Amino acid sequence: MEVFYYLVFGALALLVAGLEMSKGGKDRITTTSAFNSFKNNYLVVYSLMMAGDWLQGPYVYFLYSQYGFDKGDIGRLFIAGFGSSMLFGTIVGSLADKQGRKRACVTYCITYILSCITKHSPQYKVLMLGRILGGIATSLLFSAFESWLVAEHNKRGFDSQWLSITFSKAIFLGNGLVAIVAGLFANLLADTLGFGPVAPFDAAACFLAIGMAIIFSSWTENYGDPSENKDLLTQFKGAAVAIASDEKIALLGAIQSLFEGSMYTFVFLWTPALSPNEENIPHGFIFATFMLSSMxxxxxxxxxxxxxxxxxxxxxxxxxxxxxxxxxxxxxxxFLVAPSTVKGGSISFAGCIQLFGFCIFEACVGIFWPSIMKMRSQYIPEEARSTIMNFFRIPLNIFVCIVLYNVNAFPITVMFGMCSIFLFISSVLQRRLMTIAEIHKSRPQDWSTSKERDAEAEPLNV
Structure with a gap:
């Protein structure tokens, strides 16, 4: 492997290590031992959940291809996953608010374990079922755990500012360090030890089972809306009213959908972007570099x-x-760099430039996750948190399904240009969100509190 890749990885590793080691008094917040115990418990569970997710990523496409399916068949499997998340996500999120967030987290573990088990079958219908189960699990992963954390944090009376500590540590560990280790561990199981491409899925199921055991033994249950007279449709109406009546929530949802939609599009585009002439690039090492950038x-x-x-x-x-x-x-x-004409060579000069840019984007992703979590904890009402968060994922999943369906219809440059426009719009909407938030803070009473939103929703609930 070329020295260039080691230099990029090493530079990023030094930056991360330098930032972590240079943290001083200004960067530290005084907390309590009770909070630290609570935070560490959540971080262990979240890291296990993300390990179960990251272990599968590098080998999903490869496993399907080993079973003899072509690009079109595999594309439909991926669309089924995102479509399942879109169709069932809001329902699952509402059930999490109503039936309990802890129960929803356990459901995530069970659902994803079943999805992993289906990977042992070469039957297309079984694999399709696994993708549907995986889509449901994804909706729970990105809503139930955060909802449980915020509710439990507030229930225990911890300082609201301490949430940012948990969020940033969760992303640093779960979406950074664990992702790197999981990718290397998956490579060890599948290739080095020769257990084959199904082995990482079996390992993922084991990590999920361990996390589920910790949830069972140490987590308490919490709910969104505690009332027992609201059915699922009423919860949907309440969440829709909350979004429609509070511009901050609507803006937050639009920002999240635009950014995550661009991010998931990038997942499918970075490989052909860096190797347009089938250049020999180390996919696993580049993936680890991206995760280091996220850290x-x-x-x-x-x-x-x-x-x-x-x-x-x-x-x-x-x-x-x-x-x-x-x-x-x-x-x-x-436009500015002459394209390479060598098939199967090393990464081109244009590819090197793009790799630097993609590392910067992944660093932005690392900033985005804890920051969006912080904003959601501030603006989304507690009684419908999971429902609203999964409402946000509907346009995201529609967008990703459309991109996957038409991935060969447009040049890569057009796709990246489209995503760039979406990200610019996100910046404009973020500016609007800041303006609205400052206006509401300057008022003695904010009309968009959860109680008044409930009052607004009452005519719809009759």
Whole structure:
């Protein structure tokens, strides 16, 4: 493997290590032992959940291809996963608010374990069932755990500012360090030890089972709306009213959908972007480099969120603009840098430039996750948190399904340009969110509190 990749990885590793080791008094918040115990318990569970997710990523496509399915068949399997998340996600989220977030987290573990088991079958229908189960599990992963954390944090009377500590640590570990280790461990199981591409899925099921055992033994149950007279349709109406009546929630949902939609599109585009002429690139090592970049971003976010001088609503505008700029690099290099004509060679000069840009984008992703979690904890009402969060995922999943269906219809430069525009729009909407939030803070009473939203929703509930 070329020295270039080691240099990029090493530089990022030094930056992350330097940031973590240089944290001083200004970056630390005094907490209690009770909070630290609570935080560490959640971080262990979240890391196990993410390990179960990351272990599967590198080998999903490869496993399907080993079973003899072509690109079209595999594409339909992926669309089934996102479509399942879109169709069932809101229902599952509402049940989490009503039936309990702990129960929803356990359901996530069971559902994803079953999805892993289906990977042992070469039958297309069984694999399709596994993708549907995986889509349901994804909706729970990105809503139930965060909802449980926020509710339990508040129920225990911890300082609201301490949530940012848990969020940033969760992303640093679960979406950074665990992702890197999981990718290397999956490679060890499947290739080095020769257990085959199904082995990482079996390992994922084991990690999920361990996490489920910890949830059972140490987590308490919490709910959204405690009333017993609201059916599922009423919960949907209440969540829709909350979004429609509070511009902050609607803006937050639009920002999340645009950014995550661009992020998931990037997942499918970075490989052909870096190897347009089938250049020999180390996919696993580049993936680990991206995850290291995400760790760098989460470390930066931890510093920003613990300093009162930096508002989340403010610095995220810059993050979205920087993300939009990185996605313009493939477009710019296609005009300014002569394309490589060597098939199967090493990465081109244009590819090197794009790799640097993609690392910057992944750092922005690392900043985005804890920051969006912080904003959701501030603006989304507790009684319908999981429902509303899964409402946000509906346009996201529609967008990703459309992209997957038409991935060969447009040049890569057009796709990246489209995502760049979406990220620029996210920055504009973030500016609007900051303005609205400042206006509401300046008022003695905010009309968009949860009680008044319930009052607004009452005519619909009759």
């Amino acid at each position: 760098l971003g989460s470390s930066i976010a931890a510093r920003l969120m613990t300093r009162g001088a930096f508002k989340v609503e403010g610095y995220m505008q810059i993050v979205f603009l920087l993300s939009a700029a990185t996605f313009l690099l493939p477009v710019i290099t296609s």
